[in-house]
Amino acid sequence: xxxxxDLQKINAQYELELKEAANRVIDSxxxxxxxxxxxxxxxxxxxxxxxxxxxxxxGLDALRLIFKAYIELGVMKKGDEVIVxxxxxxxxxxxxxxxxxxxxxxxxxxxxxxLDSSKIEVAITSKTKAILTVHLYGQNSIDxxxxxxCKKHHLKLVEDSAQSHGATWNGKVMGSIGxxxxxxxxxxxxxxxxxxxxxxTTNDETLAKTIEALRNYGSHKKYxxxxxxxxxxxxxxxxxxxxxxxxxxxxxxxxxxxxANYYLEHIKNSAIILPExxxxxxxxxxxxxxxxxxxxxxxKYMNDNGIQTLIxxxxxxxxxxxxxxxxxLSFPITEKIHREVLSLPLSSVMTKEEIEMVVKALNNx
Ligand SMILES: *Cc1c(COP(=O)(O)O)cnc(C)c1O
Numbered sequence: 001x002x003x004x005x006d007l008q009k010i011n012a013q014y015e016l017e018l019k020e021a022a023n024r025v026i027d028s029x030x031x032x033x034x035x036x037x038x039x040x041x042x043x044x045x046x047x048x049x050x051x052x053x054x055x056x057x058x059g060l061d062a063l064r065l066i067f068k069a070y071i072e073l074g075v076m077k078k079g080d081e082v083i084v085x086x087x088x089x090x091x092x093x094x095x096x097x098x099x100x101x102x103x104x105x106x107x108x109x110x111x112x113x114x115l116d117s118s119k120i121e122v123a124i125t126s127k128t129k130a131i132l133t134v135h136l137y138g139q140n141s142i143d144x145x146x147x148x149x150c151k152k153h154h155l156k157l158v159e160d161s162a163q164s165h166g167a168t169w170n171g172k173v174m175g176s177i178g179x180x181x182x183x184x185x186x187x188x189x190x191x192x193x194x195x196x197x198x199x200x201t202t203n204d205e206t207l208a209k210t211i212e213a214l215r216n217y218g219s220h221k222k223y224x225x226x227x228x229x230x231x232x233x234x235x236x237x238x239x240x241x242x243x244x245x246x247x248x249x250x251x252x253x254x255x256x257x258x259x260a261n262y263y264l265e266h267i268k269n270s271a272i273i274l275p276e277x278x279x280x281x282x283x284x285x286x287x288x289x290x291x292x293x294x295x296x297x298x299x300k301y302m303n304d305n306g307i308q309t310l311i312x313x314x315x316x317x318x319x320x321x322x323x324x325x326x327x328x329l330s331f332p333i334t335e336k337i338h339r340e341v342l343s344l345p346l347s348s349v350m351t352k353e354e355i356e357m358v359v360k361a362l363n364n365x
Contacts, residue, residue: 002345002354004308005188009349014244018194021240028236033216036239041199043246044183047166048175050201052208055234056215059162059184062198063095063132065232066158066180069210070130071099072227075156080129083155085115085141086316086334088134092160093317095182096132104128105318105326107333111276113289114141120149130156135164135174137312138190138286139278142169142177158182161201163286165191166253175201185242190256190286191249193238255348256285259355263288263344266359273340287312290362291340298365299342305361310343 011018025036041053056062070076078100084092086105096103106123109116113136120131131150133141142159150157157178164174165183175181185197200211210227213220218229257280264274273291277283289312292298302309316334318326344358 002307002350002357004310004343004345005347006349007187007192010192010347011194013349014248017244018241021244022237025237025240031236032233034236036236036243037234040234040239040242040246043243044199045201047246047249048173048181048201050173050176050181051203052201052205054200054208054211054215055239056198056200056211057232057234058196059182059186059189059198060091060095061215061230061232062182062184062200063092063158063160064098065211065214065230066182066200066202066207067095067099067101067130068214068230069207070156072210072214073206076101076129079127081125081127082158083115083120083123083128083131085134085136086318086331087113087313087337088136088160088317089162089313090317090320090322091162091184092132092134093323097323101129102127103317105329105331105334107331108136108337110333110337112139112141112278113137113275113337114139115146117143117145117149120146121153124149124153124155128153128155130158132158132160133178134160134162135167137275137289138163138167138284139275140164140167140169140174140282156180162186162189162198164284165189166249167284168281176203179204180207185238190252190284191242191245193245194241195238197234197238197242199234252348253284256346257283259346259348259350260285260288262355263346263359267362269362269365271365272362285346288344288346289341290344291337292342293340295340295342301365302342302361305357307358307361308345311341312343313341314338 045053159178159181161175161181162184180202183199185193214229215232218227
């Protein structure tokens with residue numbers, strides 16, 4: 001069976017370095033808010049070209065804390081609106097609604113799967129305070145039109161960079177372009193910890209200082225609390241693992257591009273719609289997502305041929321039971337995407353043989 005993602009094989013590449021990192025933390029006797037986190041924040045700031053990095057417990061918290069900080073700073077208030085792509089993973093939407101803000105869903109571009117900038121402006125009202133753009137599947141979602149809209153309407157641009165570590169636009173890395181960005185280091189992400197972890201990147205010092213307190217009970221100084229904060233810290237052992245994994249991310253991206261380019265060149269089946277790439281550097285291929293009318297039949301066929309595929313995602317946020325108030329809304333492009341997408345196996349550790357088997361199965365379908 002060709003696995004969708006072989007995490008065991010991915011982390012086995014760095015086994016000695018990871019064990020050394022774990023031992024270092026165990027022996028140090030210091031497990032939270034220490035040297036490993038400080039080092040990772042510096043390394044990741046350099047990697048993203050962002051001034052400030054705040055390690056937090058996970059990607060959802062990174063996004064939640066950005067909006068929470070904007071509320072504390074008086075930039076936003078409960079009941080304000082945030083524009084978000086309708087086809088995103090539910091975490092983007094949870095980060096908005098958890099803060100008492102209202103998600104305003106906008107359709108994506110059907111070929112790119114990211115926000116369609118030409119559809120943003122009609123969704124803006126006097127309550128709109130931000131756009132949460134999602135670099136879905138690893139591809140940059142920012143364009144000139146989006147930046148111009150933010151400027152014209154005085155909106156904050158927040159990036160959901162959970163899937164796009166290292167993707168660039170005009171030479172800038174995702175997470176350094178908007179006002180703030182949330183990153184996830186969930187084990188299956190391109191830069192994955194061996195447990196939960198996340199980070200906020202920003203160039204805004206005031207926002208960074210606020211989040212620094214909010215992630216730690218709203219406190220800069222022990223037992224003095226200026227905000228009603230959270231406990232959302234990135235622990236030392238995960239930071240130590242991330243320092244190891246970050247050293248190899250550029251190579252991982254190149255390997256992913258190699259697999260993706262092979263798929264793009266060799267998959268030839270008129271029933272299958274291949275993903276569109278805006279430019280090579282703008283895509284880090286967190287997921288290779290194809291579209292086909294009878295998606296479930298193809299998934300079964302692939303499974304019968306020993307190839308595991310996944311669906312990202314089967315149900316859009318506005319159709320989830322968690323958001324009953326939005327269930328009646330209709331987003332035809334988003335709903336079509338959720339009916340037709342299928343993600344192929346893609347990782348830096350796939351063998352040439354495995355990649356060829358995936359292509360062969362699809363071409364014979
Ligand atoms: C994974 C993911 C998140 C949430 O990250 P966690 O670390 O799992 O909390 C948010 N947004 C998107 C688009 C994601 O893929």
